[in-house]
Amino acid sequence: MILIITHKEDFTADFVIEKLNKRNIKYFRLNCEDIHTDIYNFENENDFHFNINGISNFTSVWFRRTKLPEIISNNEAEKLYLLSDYETLFDNIYNLIDTEKWLSNPQYIFKAENKLLQLKIAKSIGFIIPQTLITNSHKELKSFIDKFQNNIIIKPIRQGRIRQKEGFETIFTNKLSLDNIKTINEFDLTPCIFQEYVDKEYEIRVTVIGEKVFSAKINSQISNETKIDWRKEKMPFEKYELPKDISEKCILITKKLQLSFGAIDLIKKLNGEYVFLEINPNGQWAWLETELDLKISDEIINYLTLK
Structure with missing residues (x-):
């Protein structure tokens, strides 16, 4: 049986699951935000194998996305504590699933x-690969910009999404404008990637x-x-x-x-x-x-x- 680790809004998982259903291939979809409503256990007599809703015989795992459960609490410290515990629970799940077949x-x-x-x-x-620089030194960055005659792009060092009230906003790759370059000393250089265009x-x-x-x-x-x-x-x-x-x-x-x-x-x-x-x-x-x-x-x- 395939274990699919995802969440309810993962439409790519839906895309594959529709085919699994048509081909009568067995799977269990673990929507991570619902982990607190599923019945899970690890037991030493079973060598701590992960068991969820009575299923533990997973032959492969498709790891797609995760989302933590919604914790209803007015105590912010308690909420953060419980969310940290759920993150640790997921880490244990990943490490104790009894299969080497992961995607x-x-x-x-x-x-x-x-x-x-x-x-x-x-x-x-x-x-x-493009010539690349990560630095918080204005001097190093200026030298890099001069080397490529102001033809430089900037992009996030990690993911390029910011959570806003109305949803996520994407941070795209952009060219450094001449105005940015002229006033570069006025900017704090937070972690990001500079590359030749x-x-x-x-x-x-x-x-x-x-x-x-x-x-x-x-x-x-x-x-x-x-x-x-x-x-x-x-x-x-x-x-x-x-x-x-x-x-x-x-x-x-x-x-x-x-x-x-x-x-x-x-x-x-x-x-x-x-x-x-x-x-x-x-x-x-x-x-x-x-x-x-x-x-x-x-x-x-x-x-x-x-x-």
């Missing part, structure tokens, strides 16, 4: 979210599942809105065939990060070179399957069910 194991996902680690590994296996022919999204690679390109340079960050405007993707050596590097970096899944962003330069930007160890992909009929969900199911 992907959260301990490796959390480590792989380190963008500097990604870049270091990408460079070590032969990917071209790379001129593009187009951009590529690569989805890796085990040894399988699915790739699609987006002509991001035809719109001013999407030249820096293609997520700023909905544009169509096209099926794309990666060169064999680039495809192999995409599989290799996923393995080096001990992942079974990776969503990789690449740039195709005007001179034909491919540049690695980053890998999202648990990125979205359902829109690519819907638009281009890429068999990503089938490959996820194959990975989770084949021995």
Whole structure:
């Protein structure tokens, strides 16, 4: 049986579960925010194997998303204490599920979210990467900006979303404006990534599942809105065939990060070179399957069910 670790608003999980239902494949969907209403236990006589609602024979795990339960309490300290305990409970669940078949194991996902680690590994296996700087030194940043003649982008060091009252706001990759550059000393340099701006022919999204690679390109340079960050405007993707050596590097970096899944962003330069930007160890992909009929969900199911 497949264990799917997610939450109620994960529509990508819904996408795969619909296929599991059609194929009569057994699964248990653990919506993390409901963990306090499920019946779970770990028992030493059963070697502390995780059991939920009487089920413990999980042959594989698809780790998608998590969300903590809603704690109703007027005592903020008590609420934070209980939420911390639930986080620890989930850590125990991840470590004590009796299977080695994960897509992907959260301990490796959390480590792989380190963008500097990604870049270091990408460079070590032969990917071209942008010149990159993280610093809180105005002097170092000015030197970096001068080196690339003011042609610099800035992006988040971690995730690019801020929770607002009305929902989440995305922080996109942006170019440093000349006004920003002229007044750089007036800014506090908080942790973020500065990189040389790379001129593009187009951009590529690569989805890796085990040894399988699915790739699609987006002509991001035809719109001013999407030249820096293609997520700023909905544009169509096209099926794309990666060169064999680039495809192999995409599989290799996923393995080096001990992942079974990776969503990789690449740039195709005007001179034909491919540049690695980053890998999202648990990125979205359902829109690519819907638009281009890429068999990503089938490959996820194959990975989770084949021995």
